[in-house]
Amino acid sequence: MRERYSPISAERLFGALKDEGRIALAQDIANLFPGVTREMAVGYLDSISKANNGDQAALSNLSQSHQTNISPSTEALVYIAQSCAELGLLDLGSRVILATLDSSTLIQSYIHNPFVGNALTYMGDKDSLLYHLNVSAAHKVRNSPSSEKTSIFLCTLPKAGSFYLAQNIQHEFSLPDIRISLDHFPSDQVVIEAAKLFARGGRSSWNHLDASDDNIQALCRAGIDKLVLQVRDPRQAMLSFIHHVDRNLVAQNLHYRARLDPHIPSAWAEWSLGEKIDFYIDGWLPKAMSWMERWCQVIADQCGPEILVLRFEDMREDALGHMKQIAAFYGYSTEQLSVSEKDANPHFRSGLKEEWREVLSPLQQSQANKHISFVVMETLGYPGVKELN
Structure with missing residues (x-):
């Protein structure tokens, strides 16, 4: 397509x-x-x-x-x-x-x-x-008839390996992909009837859905009772997203610029990497942190679907183990699973864990850390993260 x-x-x-x-x-x-x-x-x-x-x-x-x-x-x-x-x-x-x-x-x-x-x-x-x-x-x-195969729903922070993981889910479990939301970040909306179609089984879906009350209620009404939430250190996700923006704007992706939040200034192409980082520290990082915080609240309140929390950093180390966790969570066999090579996937730029520490200046790191909720980070599986900053 x-x-x-x-x-x-x-x-x-x-x-x-x-x-x-x-x-x-x-x-x-x-x-x-x-x-x-x-x-x-x-x-x-x-x-x-x-x-x-x-x-x-x-x-x-x-x-x-x-x-x-x-x-x-x-x-x-x-x-x-x-x-x-x-x-x-x-x-x-x-x-x-x-x-x-x-x-x-x-x-x-x-x-x-x-x-x-x-x-x-x-x-x-x-x-x-x-x-x-x-x-x-x-x-x-x-x-549309129902399927005996359970649908798999993957919700991720942007630039947390979502495309790579979704492609492997579709291939390994033979589940075609469908959209069930408007696909906006950080504020998305469930298309309730599409979600009902997904819940009939035999499909996969991935997006960056936020955990608003309306979205959680829509998922429950549609019959979606499980989802995989994949997260990443938002400081590294931010840096990866900046490079992602550069690639798409160079490729003149028609729909891309208008859908970004924050909107990209017309002078973006002339900015240095440092200027782009400054812009995203204030304009994107707080929204990413808030997105993670809302999902943490849903997990704590147990008010929505059952959630399996996974981290990009762990997938980078053991992608097959990652897939086995998803398979077990959804009741699929963990035998004979395989995963594609990450380095061969165009959506993987480098996949580094803490590149941001080398690229961001000390002042930028300090500014970025002001937006980080270390309670949320530890809740999502980043132990000791406060001591590392």
Whole structure:
């Protein structure tokens, strides 16, 4: 599935919406998405142009040939919609996507297709998106049989090895991945009907869900009674996240910048690593610590699903042992399990435990430690952490 393309430039997109260079742009779109002809792309741009000029019915024909699956033409339309949003036409982009995907296709594309799912998460207000997703998922739940295989839910702090661990879970237990939340950090929302679909078994899901009262209640209502919580020293996670941001912005990931919290300043690319660290110490680290603290409260109150707490640092030392803990927790056999090589996974930059001690200046370390709750850290399995700072 496609996840990243450079956005259409403002000059080309705005020109095409005014019928300037539309055919040339349509040809480029056709070249990106095999199966889409230039004539089809011209038609898409024409409909979107009319909608931008106030024609409320112009987008009504977009979903006619895309209702049964996520085709190249669907992805081409999502690409155009993302480019609209990237250039400030957020409402137009949202309307294009919702016109492209009908109610039976919307949840399917959201939970299974990263390219379409990320676009949906990026655009539109949360209430509207939740409504459309829940309506679509409710239809799928009614028509989806239960599975004898237990679903596995992985909730992680960002940059705590989530992608690597999720990939191994999907492979070793033959559990396809679906989304059950809007996928925002540090404040996320459960898509309750998608969570019900997950709870029917035979699936895996991973996200960075926060432990708000609404989310915990939604998980319980959906029938999710267990989850794996994977954490990492937030100071190292912060440093890893900064490099993650750099990679995605260099790759011009369309949906990425707008979804980040804190939002990335326009001067980010010109900043030194030290300046980026200063920005994230104040803007990201307190939110990560608060995210961990809320999960600790749920564990202490025993008010939600049963939780298995794991640490990134332990996975780095013994990934197979990590997987065996998850298998045992969910009632799977621990025999004949295997894990992929971490160094071969593109989401592993270095996986170092305490690189932050070498990279952060003494002043930055002091500032970072002001945001750390050492009670929370010790609760999550970091004994003696206070004495090390």
